[in-house]
Amino acid sequence: MSREQRPIEELTIWDDARQMLEKARREGIETVWDRYQQQSPHCSFCEQGLTCKNCNMGPCRISTRKGGRMQRGVCGADGDVIVARNFGRFVAGGAAGHSxxxxxxxxxxxxxxxGRTSAYxxxxxxKLRRIAAELGIVTQExxxxxxxxELMESCYQDFGSRRKEVGFxxxxxxxxxxxWRELGIMPxxxxxxxxxxMHRTHMGCDNDAPNTMLHAARTALADGWAGSMIGTELSDIIFGVPTPTRSKANLGVLDRAQVNILVHGHxxxxxxxxxxAAREPALVEKARQAGASGINVGGLCCTGNELLMRQGIPMAGNHLMTxxxxxxxxVEAVVVDYQxxxxSLVQVAGCYHTRFITTADKARFxxxxxxxxxxxxxxxxxxxVVEIAIQAYEERDQGRVEIxxxxxxxxxxxxxxxxxxALGGSLEPLLEVVKAGKIRGFCAIVGCNNPRITHDSANVGLAKALLKKDILVLATxxxxxxxxxxxLLMPEGVSMAGPGLAEVCSGLGIPPxxxxGSCVDNARIIQLCAAIADALGVDISDLPVWGASPEWYSEKAVAIGLYCVASGIPVQLGTPPHITGSSVVTDLALGGLEELVGASFLVEPDPEQAAEIMDQRIQAKRLALGLTP
Structure with a gap:
């Protein structure tokens, strides 16, 4: 049964996205929002985490019987166990991706x-020597x-089974x-x-929901303080440490006169x-012979973020803009790696001259x-890859181009x-402005887009609400x-910040x-929080900090959120994970973890209300540190 399409204004806050949604509808091209509408309403059992297909006696779904008693699965697992199992596997999937x-x-x-490569x-x-020394590796002479x-061997060991604690x-x-040691969650x-x-969530293993959740935390910590952190640090060592630079963003970075190649993935x-390759003179000349003025490389999602940070290439868009x-x-070519x-990009590309090119055997399409x-x-x-894009340019229908x-x-x-x-080599200047109340706290807003939420409305709405409260925002x-x-990524954005934050940012010439970096670079943020806690002689959970993922969708986002919480950083989510079918699991996530690790999750979809709740905690943390609220 066909349904009337939702008004485009309800789907996204951006003009460039709205124009392309109108074009997609004119040309009969299906988008993620169309498929989301086709899938609605979603299965309520799945949304609550109350379905299990972990063995062939099922699949099972758990509902409430008359009198309020919950059913059990065929094996006898109750709803709490099934929800915890599903959540644990969800976290494992996310940790596997980033790691x-x-x-x-x-x-x-x-x-x-x-010596098997000359390209890298x-x-x-x-940085290689500094990181190695940090991990106890002798670097002198x-x-x-x-x-x-030796650093390579040390990093490989963090993936194995012999260590009691990961290196970082x-x-x-x-x-x-x-x-972590007391709770048995040291990664x-x-x-x-x-x-x-995966073993614990096999039938006949862990049937205690809180115990399963604790191991989910341990799994996430292994990602944050090992897999992801290794990815970030080695990327810096191999490709360069990012330094502040200027670039551009939105679909306007595409160039009608050039061969446009978009890189996408992580x-x-x-x-x-x-x-x-796109910068090689011979290939640029080949593009000119094909009628283009040059070759333009732009980014999508986190691969785009990686090149943006180090090379300054422009960003065409995020997840829902792809x-x-x-x-x-x-676009002549979309070149992807994974995640x-x-x-659907294969089908959309097939409606145009665009070549969709995969490069990883673990992510073939x-x-x-x-x-x-x-x-x-x-x-x-x-x-x-670049030659394929140049060939595609010759097939471009300029009459269908609309930037x-x-x-x-x-x-x-x-x-x-x-x-x-920027701080002169020390955290002290930053700590001084925090103590003075000019920066009252910090929030890392990270993650995804989700068609459940008007595109980027919550991401931008939360950032603006926090900035007004003199809370510095970090983004990945x-x-x-x-x-x-x-x-908000320009110094002029301080006009949207509170007076204290605006003063600090203006003085340093930085945006609010x-x-x-990319989503794997959330490891930078937990490292920074740990360094600040060490400098103050406190635990991470004592800091006036938050994490947030208002429009999350992926397994990786939950793994990130959980390793932040387990590290002592509370995390706001715009929508809940699939755990609401279990009061035990939900209560643990929203409050019970506070007693164990000093932080928990907040599920609040309204950006203004979320910012108010987050600010109240920041006030309390400042007071506990002996600072003005």
Whole structure:
């Protein structure tokens, strides 16, 4: 049965997105919002987490019988156990995604160490030696390659089963580590915790919901303080530490006169090579011979964030903009690696001249062109990608090209190192303005878009509400493009901040929202929180800080949220995970974790109301530290 389409104004807050949605409807192209409407209403059992298909006696779904008594699954598992099992597997999936990204970077470092690649190299020897020393590796009177080899081995060990504590736990305040040990959630190894979660949630294993939830926390911590942190640090070592730079964002970064290539996914191993190939004079000349003025590389989602941070390439859009970028008719190729890539992009690309190119064997898409990238020949493979895009340009129908707006300016590149450099090499200036109340607290707004929520309304709404309260906002992932389009990634954005925050940002010449990278780079934020806690001699849970993911959708977002909470950072979510079918699990997530780890989740969809609740906690934390509220 067909349904009347929702008004475009209800789907997104952005003019460039609205124009492309209108074009998609005119041209009969289905988008994520159409499919969301087709799938509604969703299964209430699944939404509550009360379905189980973990064995072949099911699938089971749990409902309330007369008298209020809950059914049990065929095996006898109750609703609490089933919800906890599903949540645990959800977290394991997210942890696997980000941590496997980290493993890919170790493999690149291994190829460098073993001399199996000339395309990749160690760009930041100083950081290599600093990170190695931090992990207890001797660096003096040793070559760069010798240090890199031992660092590689140390990182691989964080994925195994032999350690009692992952390497980067050394960055965590001792009081927090001791709490993890007491609770039995100290992460030991990425693969170990994920495998154990899959084992625990097999039928006939862990049938105590709180116990399962504790291991979910341990699994998430292994991601945050090992897999993701390794991915971030090794990306910096290989591709360079991000520093502040200017760029542009929105669909206006596409160029009618050029060959437009969009990189999408999460891993810079592919996108860095594509960008390098697109800048080669021979390929630029080939593009000109095809009738284009040059080659333009733009970013989508987190691969875009990686290149934005280090190379300053422009951002075309975030998660819900990916289909609409193709709808412009101006994109010759979308080159993807993995994660957050909608399979629908193959079909949308097929409606135009656009080539959809996959590069990772773990993320192949039916109907796509697959060019497998490896460490030995990435330059040649990237050149092939660019040549395919040039060929596609010759097939472009200029009559279907519609680029909806002019791009906006953004500022990017705030790694922990660049922040410290801006502060003169010490956290002390930052702590002084916090103590003075000019910056009252911090919030990292991270994560995704979700068609359940008007596109970017909650991301931007929460950021603006917090800034008015003199709360500095950090952004990663898809929030980056949202904040940029809202003018919050430019120094001029201080006009939307409170007086204290505006004074600090104006003095430093920085925007009120600091972009810290892709979603894997949330590891930068927990590292920064740990460093501030150490400097103050307190636990992370004592700090006036928050995390938030107002429009989250993915398993990775829940893993991020849980490792933040388990580290002592409370997290706001715009929609709940699929746990509401269990009061035990829900109560633990929304309050019970506070007693265990000093933080919990807040589910509040309204940005203004969420900001008010978050501010109340920040006031309480400031008072507890002996500061003015």
């Amino acid at each position: 496997d990204h980290g493993r890919d970077l170790i493999e690149v470092l291994e190829a460098i160490v073993q 190299r160690i760009s930041e020897e100083e 040793r070559s760069c390659i010798e240090v890199a080899e 736990s050394c960055r965590v305040p001792e009081v927090r580590r001791e709490r 030991r190894g990425v693969d170990r915790e994920i495998a154990e979660m 891993n810079p191993v592919v996108s860095e090579m594509v960008l390098a 289909e609409l970028a193709i709808v412009t008719g101006a 957050c890539i909608m399979p 039916s109907g796509a062109t697959h060019i497998r990238f490896d460490h030995r020949h990435p330059v040649e493979q990237a050149r092939r 909806p707006s002019a791009p906006v300016d953004i500022t990017t590149g705030f790694s922990v190192e660049s922040l410290l450099a 992932g898809c929030v980056t493009t949202a904040a940029g389009k809202a003018g 929202v600091l972009h810290m």
